[in-house]
Amino acid sequence: MQRMLVLSLLTVTTLTVLSSCTKDPLGNMTNEESRIYITNRDSTANFNSYKTYSIADSVLIVDNGRVAGRETTSWDVQMINAIQNAMNARGFVRVNHTQTPDLGINVSRIFNTSTNLVNLSDYWNSYGGYYDPYYWGYGGYGYYYPPVYGYYQSTEAAFSVDILDLKNASSAQTIKVIWNGLIRGEGIFSTNNVQSQVQALFDQSPYIKTNQ
Amino acid sequence: MKNKLFFLPVVFLFSALVVKAQKGETKLNVSYSAALPTGNFKNLVSENSFRGFSVNILHGVSDNISVGLATGFQDFYQKYPRQLYKLSDGSDLSAVLTYSIQTMPVLAKLKYDFTPNARIQPYAAIGAGANFIAYNRLFGEFGNKQAKIGFAARPEAGLQIPFGKGGAGFSVGASYNIMPFKQDDLKNLNNIGLYAGFNIPMRK
Numbered sequence: 001m002q003r004m005l006v007l008s009l010l011t012v013t014t015l016t017v018l019s020s021c022t023k024d025p026l027g028n029m030t031n032e033e034s035r036i037y038i039t040n041r042d043s044t045a046n047f048n049s050y051k052t053y054s055i056a057d058s059v060l061i062v063d064n065g066r067v068a069g070r071e072t073t074s075w076d077v078q079m080i081n082a083i084q085n086a087m088n089a090r091g092f093v094r095v096n097h098t099q100t101p102d103l104g105i106n107v108s109r110i111f112n113t114s115t116n117l118v119n120l121s122d123y124w125n126s127y128g129g130y131y132d133p134y135y136w137g138y139g140g141y142g143y144y145y146p147p148v149y150g151y152y153q154s155t156e157a158a159f160s161v162d163i164l165d166l167k168n169a170s171s172a173q174t175i176k177v178i179w180n181g182l183i184r185g186e187g188i189f190s191t192n193n194v195q196s197q198v199q200a201l202f203d204q205s206p207y208i209k210t211n212q
Numbered sequence: 213m214k215n216k217l218f219f220l221p222v223v224f225l226f227s228a229l230v231v232k233a234q235k236g237e238t239k240l241n242v243s244y245s246a247a248l249p250t251g252n253f254k255n256l257v258s259e260n261s262f263r264g265f266s267v268n269i270l271h272g273v274s275d276n277i278s279v280g281l282a283t284g285f286q287d288f289y290q291k292y293p294r295q296l297y298k299l300s301d302g303s304d305l306s307a308v309l310t311y312s313i314q315t316m317p318v319l320a321k322l323k324y325d326f327t328p329n330a331r332i333q334p335y336a337a338i339g340a341g342a343n344f345i346a347y348n349r350l351f352g353e354f355g356n357k358q359a360k361i362g363f364a365a366r367p368e369a370g371l372q373i374p375f376g377k378g379g380a381g382f383s384v385g386a387s388y389n390i391m392p393f394k395q396d397d398l399k400n401l402n403n404i405g406l407y408a409g410f411n412i413p414m415r416k
Contacts, residue, residue, distance in 0.1 A: 021263040023289040025312045025350050033294070034353035037306040185352045204296055204304050 035185030037200045041207065042165075045178035050102035050167055051212040052095045053087055055080050056135065060108040071109075075191050079107060082198040083161060090202070090209040097136060104136045104164040104175075109189070111157050138169045159183040161201065163208070179208065234272035234328045237379055238280075241268040243409025247286045247389070252399040256290070257311050263287040266407055268321060269414070275328045282321040282339045282366070288313040288401070297351070307351035315391060315401055316344040317364040325372070333372040335385075340365040343391050345401070358395070365390040372411060379413040 026034075058070035059079065083105060084094055095101050163179040165172075181201035187193055202208060245264040249257050266284035273279055292309040299305055319339030326334045343364035348357040370385020384407065391401040 022287045022314065023263065023312070025289070025291075025310045025348065025355070026353055028289075028291065029308070029310070029353060033291075033308040035307075036352035036354060038303050040301075040303045043302070184354065200306060204306050 031185070031187040035183060035188060035197075037197070037204060038180075038182040038184075039201055039205050040180050041205070042176065042178040045165065045176075047178075047208050048210050048212065050165075051091075051093060051210055052099070052101045053092045053103035053105055053163075054095055054097040054099070054101040054136075055084060055105040056097075056107060060106065062108050062110045064112055068111075075189055075194065076107070076109075078191055078194045079159075079198065082194050083107065086198055086202045087208075091212070092210055100137065100166070102165075102167040103178075104166045106162045106164065108160045108162075109157065110160055136164065136166055136169070136175065138166065138175055157184070157188060159188050159197070161198075179205065181205070234275045234278055234325060236272055237278075238269065238271045238414040239278070239379065240412045240414050241266075241270070241383060241409055242412070243267075243383065243385075243407040245284060245286060246406045247288070247403040248406075249288065249401075249403045250388075251402050253401050253403060256397055257288050257313065259288070259290050261286050261288045261403075264405075266405075266409070270321065270323055276325050278323045278325070280321055280323075282317070282319045284315075284317060286315045286403070286405070288315070288403075305351060310348075310350040310355075312346075312348040312350070312355075313401065314346040315364075315389075316346075317366065317389070317391070318342050318344070319364060319366060321366075331373070333374070335370055335372060337368040337370075338366070339368065343393075343401075345391075345393060347393075347395055349396055360393070360395070362391060362393050366405070368405075370407065374411075379411070381411045382408070383411050384408045 058072045059076040060070055061068040088094065092103070097104065161181040162177050165176040165178045169175050183197050183201070188197065243266045245266045247261040247264060264284060264286035266282065268280060268282040270278040270280035288311065290311045294306060294308050297305045297307065319341035321337055321339035323335055323337035341364060343362045345360045345362055346357065347360060348355045366387045366389050368385055368387035370383055372381050372383045374381035386407070387405040389403045389405050393401045
């Protein structure tokens with residue numbers, strides 16, 4: 001009986017100790033490593049055919065698929081400035097949104113409390129409801145978004161940048177989203193990470209440039 | 213003459229000095245295990261795993277042959293630095309890629325002891341059965357943990373060194389773990405296992 005007890009204790013102890021040695025992926029990850037940068041483009045769009053752009057003057061807050069307002073916190077301002085610097089460095093010229101820009105840039109902070117898988121196309125499929133096309137001077141037009149994008153496990157937040165084709169909106173009768181950059185992970189709303197995050201999106205999108 | 217002297221200890225060790233018949237005896241073996249990925253598995257997860265254990269319960273049906281169940285656990289982990297990946301939908305994804313894979317085989321096992329009464333007892337064994345797999349491939353912190361059941365087979369060889377009178381002893385061994393598994397770019401989780409542990413007599 002004593003032997004059985006010792007054996008049982010030995011087995012349980014061994015199993016417990018070794019099981020606890022499982023290397024936890026999230027526990028062995030820094031905030032920087034946790035972040036992902038996803039970019040997608042309309043492969044038919046030629047960025048060299050555009051010259052001017054305008055950025056929305058505030059950041060849209062999207063909470064569980066609903067617009068929760070617009071904000072201009074210091075982080076939002078930093079982010080808009082960082083995007084402006086990146087676009088200028090690629091040869092584009094910022095103009096006011098009333099000056100008929102070739103491109104429009106929308107910036108969003110997206111919050112989800114769900115822990116389920118989220119199809120990113122859910123975001124784009126609701127796109128028309130997020131931004132008022134009147135802002136860009138194309139009231140009544142709908143948005144067109146690429147019919148792709150995979151599934152990702154949702155977390156607490158994401159940051160999204162969209163580049164819209166306003167130059168051809170009239171002829172196409174739609175506002176086409178020709179590029180999207182999405183950032184997810186830990187610490188994405190830290191002011192310390194603004195510059196590096198925008199840089200990462202543009203670094204992996206070398207085709208965003210114009211020589212006009 | 214020198215050659216004869218060299219073989220003397222070997223003859224001594226394998227001679228019938230410790231008489232302990234296997235027939236009718238049930239033994240528990242608890243071992244620490246390490247695993248070395250091979251082949252296709254190694255292409256994606258090259259880090260050796262030092263986080264594992266195995267447990268066997270075998271009953272001697274003769275002095276040489278014992279049969280029973282074997283199970284165990286092995287944790288595989290690999291993290292790649294940030295890279296740009298082209299996804300099937302055309303997206304570009306910059307991420308740190310991490311594989312976290314746990315295997316838990318449950319096998320029917322047959323073991324053959326070549327010299328069941330010797331001081332050092334070499335053995336060979338074969339096991340086959342189910343493999344319970346927890347698989348997680350993460351891009352950054354985003355993954356999709358999956359549980360799957362597959363097949364596993366395990367040819368194995370090793371040595372047992374009895375101590376005491378009850379049939380208890382040390383054991384060391386190596387195995388080749390055959391684990392088919394098709395997921396993402398993986399075709400299998402084949403690996404070489406190394407074991408060291410204790411044999412504990414349960415009852416006779």
